[in-house]
Amino acid sequence: MSDTLDALSHGRHSSRTCGFETTLSIIGSNGHANTANLWLACRACMAAPAVRQDNEVGPESDRPMLLADIARTDSTFEEIPIIDLKDATSTDPQARRALAEKIRDACINVGFLYIKNHGIPDEVIQGAVSAAKTFFKLPLETKMALDIHKSPNFKGYTALLGENTDPENRGDMHEGFDIGWEEVGPTSASREGDGTMSGSNVWPCDLPGFKEAALTYYHACVNLGKLLFPLFAMALDEPDHFFDDKTTKPAAIMRLLYYPPQTGVVDDRVMGIGAHTDYECFTILWQDQVQALQVLNANGKWIDAVPIPGTLVLNIGDQLARWTNDVFKSTRHRAVNRSGVERYSIPLFFGSDYDVELHPIPSCVSEDNPPKYEVVKAGDYVRSRLEATYAHSK
Numbered sequence: 001m002s003d004t005l006d007a008l009s010h011g012r013h014s015s016r017t018c019g020f021e022t023t024l025s026i027i028g029s030n031g032h033a034n035t036a037n038l039w040l041a042c043r044a045c046m047a048a049p050a051v052r053q054d055n056e057v058g059p060e061s062d063r064p065m066l067l068a069d070i071a072r073t074d075s076t077f078e079e080i081p082i083i084d085l086k087d088a089t090s091t092d093p094q095a096r097r098a099l100a101e102k103i104r105d106a107c108i109n110v111g112f113l114y115i116k117n118h119g120i121p122d123e124v125i126q127g128a129v130s131a132a133k134t135f136f137k138l139p140l141e142t143k144m145a146l147d148i149h150k151s152p153n154f155k156g157y158t159a160l161l162g163e164n165t166d167p168e169n170r171g172d173m174h175e176g177f178d179i180g181w182e183e184v185g186p187t188s189a190s191r192e193g194d195g196t197m198s199g200s201n202v203w204p205c206d207l208p209g210f211k212e213a214a215l216t217y218y219h220a221c222v223n224l225g226k227l228l229f230p231l232f233a234m235a236l237d238e239p240d241h242f243f244d245d246k247t248t249k250p251a252a253i254m255r256l257l258y259y260p261p262q263t264g265v266v267d268d269r270v271m272g273i274g275a276h277t278d279y280e281c282f283t284i285l286w287q288d289q290v291q292a293l294q295v296l297n298a299n300g301k302w303i304d305a306v307p308i309p310g311t312l313v314l315n316i317g318d319q320l321a322r323w324t325n326d327v328f329k330s331t332r333h334r335a336v337n338r339s340g341v342e343r344y345s346i347p348l349f350f351g352s353d354y355d356v357e358l359h360p361i362p363s364c365v366s367e368d369n370p371p372k373y374e375v376v377k378a379g380d381y382v383r384s385r386l387e388a389t390y391a392h393s394k
């Protein structure tokens with residue numbers, strides 16, 4: 001039976017016509033059209049079960065299945081999948097498609113995945129990490145000179161409790177340093193004209209090598225993000241260039257984050273970072289070996305995103321959730337550092353161009369799954385979320 005299902009599943013990969021009818025007729029031949037069988041067939045297609053009863057198979061079954069209809073999931077994941085990116089630039093179209101389908105499965109069911117073979121050299125990562133460690137050890141008044149509240153476009157330093165990602169909480173127990181797009185090297189141009197949220201970075205004066213190390217990692221991460229967009233497009237049954245004209249000037253914000261250990265009696269309303277969803281399309285997160293990040297499943301259970309050496313964490317943010325009408329999940333997560341030692345992480349939030357309107361992708365909308373979100377401009381959305389995040393510490 002499993003051979004049969006495998007064969008069926010592979011047949012299904014080749015088109016958007018889902019093949020539930022075929023699956024049903026095979027399953028019907030042994031008289032057991034049960035959910036488990038259907039799920040197996042669907043899983044190879046990287047979607048969660050969409051169960052259609054025998055009596056529903058009719059003329060409409062010739063229609064291509066929309067992602068909106070097949071991507072039903074209970075999101076009760078217990079683990080975060082690890083996906084190998086080695087085929088991301090493969091010249092073999094089938095290898096790339098197979099990778100895109102794994103990504104689709106993770107985005108539909110979990111919203112989080114680890115990526116390995118991501119291509120960012122370890123020395124580039126370590127350069128940024130040691131820059132972060134040096135920066136956060138500076139005296140508070142030096143860091144406060146770069147206070148994010150002074151910046152019109154949310155660039156610079158956030159002190160402990162300066163940010164509050166979960167409105168139920170009292171503030172986040174981390175320090176941060178935010179930068180946006182800027183050339184590396186002597187010209188050092190930032191992009192002033194890219195719309196709301198763009199504009200200059202601020203840098204510490206007497207920290208040799210800090211800016212270069214931070215920007216070198218930033219650009220490596222942006223390049224990785226550019227490699228991922230075509231895979232997301234394929235995962236959404238769109239041509240692989242679908243996002244190209246929407247991501248011409250990467251609206252990527254990178255943060256260096258420092259989490260002091262929280263030991264003793266810990267106020268549940270003071271997390272390292274409170275429960276939240278990310279605002280942009282997706283986040284590429286480097287985390288050190290200190291466990292703190294947790295991801296919420298639909299049963300309300302916090303699943304540890306255990307640090308795995310050599311991997312980065314990739315998670316879907318609200319822009320992509322809006323674009324996909326929630327077919328791709330922007331999953332709530334938080335971090336709390338109860339390890340007794342310091343923790344560092346570096347998320348890079350990759351957004352679409354700020355002037356792009358987030359209309360739902362057609363395959364993600366159907367009669368049963370009408371559009372869930374009002375159409376907004378990407379930059380306006382990010383700005384409004386950031387304003388709310390910093391409102392309490394103004």
Ligand SMILES: O=C(O)CCC(=O)C(=O)O
Nearest residue numbers: 257273287293335345347
């Ligand atoms: O530090 C982490 O592990 C998570 C950071 C995060 O979720 C964020 O900055 O949005």
Ligand SMILES: [Fe+2]
Nearest residue numbers: 276277278333
């Ligand atoms: Fe986050």
